[in-house]
Each structure stands twice: as structure tokens, then as C-alpha cells.
Amino acid sequence: MSGENGYLPEPKGFATAAIHAFQDPEQWESMAVVAPMVASTTFKRYGPSSFKKFEYGRSGNPNRDVLENCLATLDNAKYGLCWSSGLGATMGVASLFKAGDHIICGDDIYGGTNCLLDKVCTKLGLEISFVDETKIESAIKKNTKLIWVESLTNPTLKVINIPAIAAIARKHNVLLAVDSTFVTPYFQRPIDLGADLVVHSLTKFMNGHTDVIMGVTITNNKNLYDQLKFLQNIMGIVPAPFDCYQVTRSIKTLPLRMKQHMKNSLEVAKFLETHPKVEKVLHPGLPCHPQHELYKKLASGCSGMITFYIKNAVLEHSQRFLTSLKIVTLAHSLGGYHSLAELPSVMSHASIPEDQRKILNITDNLIRLSVGLEDVEDLISDLQQALEKV
Structure with missing residues (x-):
């Protein structure tokens, strides 16, 4: 070149x-x-x-x-x-x-x-x-x-x-x-x-x-x-x-944004991992992710994506959590400078048949977060108060 x-x-x-x-x-x-x-x-x-x-x-x-x-x-x-x-x-x-x-x-x-x-x-x-x-x-x-x-x-x-x-x-x-x-x-x-x-x-x-x-x-x-x-x-x-x-x-x-997405998402994921109302957190940067070691071999870092399951939650509980958020926005899409949350079962993946969603564990208590570039302390505080409403 x-x-x-x-x-x-x-x-x-x-x-x-x-x-x-x-x-x-x-x-x-x-x-x-x-x-x-x-x-x-x-x-x-x-x-x-x-x-x-x-x-x-x-x-x-x-x-x-x-x-x-x-x-x-x-x-x-x-x-x-x-x-x-x-x-x-x-x-x-x-x-x-x-x-x-x-x-x-x-x-x-x-x-x-x-x-x-x-x-x-x-x-x-x-x-x-x-x-x-x-x-x-x-x-x-x-x-x-x-x-x-x-x-x-x-x-x-x-x-x-x-x-x-x-x-x-x-x-x-x-x-x-x-x-x-x-x-x-x-x-x-x-x-x-x-x-x-x-x-x-x-x-x-x-x-x-x-x-x-x-x-x-x-x-x-x-x-x-x-x-x-x-x-x-x-x-x-x-x-x-x-x-x-x-x-x-x-x-x-992009390099600056991705570094901050990674930093924020890891801190948010660690917070969720220890929360009593969270059943499971999926983030490839966490050692608890089943393919954490494979991901480290294939990529140099993680973006702002987190998936987590609210413990014992049904659709009504997930909706209450999402509508209680003040800083994180309930909306489609991901990857922007502001944090977004969605419920894939009725939003991004609603077109997938219900039986297939069950096989893939896309349940009504699965929340997808796109962690943005806000101060991470504010994001954690927002998630904390929303989880208290569940």
C-alpha cells in the first residue's frame, strides 16, 4: 500500500x-x-x-x-x-x-x-x-x-x-x-x-x-x-x-468511544453480577462468561453490550424495570453514546417464533443493555433504583 x-x-x-x-x-x-x-x-x-x-x-x-x-x-x-x-x-x-x-x-x-x-x-x-x-x-x-x-x-x-x-x-x-x-x-x-x-x-x-x-x-x-x-x-x-x-x-x-464503552460496560456488568435480583449476567469480558477465554483469543476488547436475566421475573416485572429507568433509555438499537435498554422478546426479536425464542433463552426476563458513555456511577445508580422497583 x-x-x-x-x-x-x-x-x-x-x-x-x-x-x-x-x-x-x-x-x-x-x-x-x-x-x-x-x-x-x-x-x-x-x-x-x-x-x-x-x-x-x-x-x-x-x-x-x-x-x-x-x-x-x-x-x-x-x-x-x-x-x-x-x-x-x-x-x-x-x-x-x-x-x-x-x-x-x-x-x-x-x-x-x-x-x-x-x-x-x-x-x-x-x-x-x-x-x-x-x-x-x-x-x-x-x-x-x-x-x-x-x-x-x-x-x-x-x-x-x-x-x-x-x-x-x-x-x-x-x-x-x-x-x-x-x-x-x-x-x-x-x-x-x-x-x-x-x-x-x-x-x-x-x-x-x-x-x-x-x-x-x-x-x-x-x-x-x-x-x-x-x-x-x-x-x-x-x-x-x-x-x-x-x-x-x-x-x-471510534477508538476513544470503544475504550469507554468497554470500561463502562465492565463496571456495570460487575455491579449486575453481584445484585441479588439478577439471575445471570452475560458479558464476554467477565470471567464467568462460558467463552471468556475463547473471546480473549479472538478479540482485544469488548463493546458496551450486556445481557442479563432478572431473577424470577415475568413480563410484567421486566416492563416495570425498564419503565423505571431514568438515565438509561428504553429504546430499540444500540451502540450510541447514550445508554439504551430493551426487552428482546417483545422488541428486537419479537419476529422470531416463541418456541425458537425459548430454545435460545430469549425469555421475558432477559434484558439487553447497550452501555453508553455517561458517568458509570450514574448508570449504576439508575439500574439500582430500577431493580428495586421489581
């Missing part, structure tokens, strides 16, 4: 790349330190079939180009493609395949991904199997084309052994896609662990300000990139230039 094509000379750290990669002021005439916002939907041509770099806003935009390349750099990869949402990115990946092809998906995943694959992609002729990650190899068929997993599952925070599943994928000539939204490239780079594709919902930790909806796919495979680039353009699942500008701004503070 060299400065000529926008890459930083090696070696450079993560924070340096987030601030500088593909953002040299000399790339634009204004010499602006911040990449200029370009809202134009079309671009002047030299001739009918001759243009400088961009031709039409759906096909490409300077702000999207900067963001895609910077994000690829952060994941230690060559190619990045931004989509209008995380589910848009997921749909782009699913659209690589044709009717009759088989996709294996982890069973403990984001409810939106489950719904998209189960309710939409099956109508397009794709065969979908939701499988426990320890049983993936036994689920592979002759028509299997893709394995889809989350690096840290949603909402029960199981740690996926990416290198082990990557070895299975290579053995059977199957692609491996990893949704790494919960971990981010600051703590883990799935492509380095053997994945063919990485997907992030940029809406979450990567943007971190709860003001943009966007997704990205990352790969080192030129053939996959070319196919996805075609799909991105022809399906029109593209983000707006201003949104790309916003995310480019946000990732400059």
Missing part, C-alpha cells in the same frame, strides 16, 4: 487510519482538512462515454468513496461498500445467490436478519437453515453457498469461533460472512480470522451518535467486491452523501 492510492504508508495505528486514511487534503482542490460534502446526484462528463471518476450518484459519490475505503482500511481489507442500512447490506450479500442455493445462518442472531432471511429470501427461492454454531458442519449440503454468523451473537452474546468456522467453510468451498456489529474492527477483524465477508451495521457503534442508518460490507475478494458493487448500484440500496459524511466524522472517535 502506498500514499499514491490513498493508503497510508505502513505502519500506522488504528486511530491514525480512522482519521487520515483516504482523506489527504491534497486529494481535493480546496485542501480542506475535512473531506468536503458533495450532494450532487450527477457529474459532468468529458464526452458521452467519458467521465473523470463519478457519473451518477447511485453509482458512486465522493463522500461514499472516502468512507468505503477508510472502512476497508480499518478492517484490514481492500474493498468496502456502503449500503442504506445494515439490513440493506445483508440483502446485498443474500442477492449474490440464486434460487435453490442454501444459506446456513447462526440461530442466535439479530431478529431483523432472521426475519429477512426467513420471510423474504425464502420467497426468492433461497434455502435457509438456522443452526447452532457448533453444528454448522453437519448442516452443510451440496447446494450450500454461504455460512452467516455474528461474531458476538444478539442478544445472548455467545462468542463465535470464527477461525474454526472459517476452516469448515474452506473445507467445503463455502463462503463465510461475519456480522461484526457488536465488536467493531477496533476490537476484532474477522477477515484476519478467515472470514470472506464482514458486515457492520454502521448505525450502531461505528457511527455511535444514533443519527445515521447505514451498513457496510468488507472483503478482500475482488470477485465478490465486483458482484456486490453491481448489486449495490442496480438495487439502489445506497446511503446519502450527507450520511456518509456523518459516519466519516464519527469513526474518527
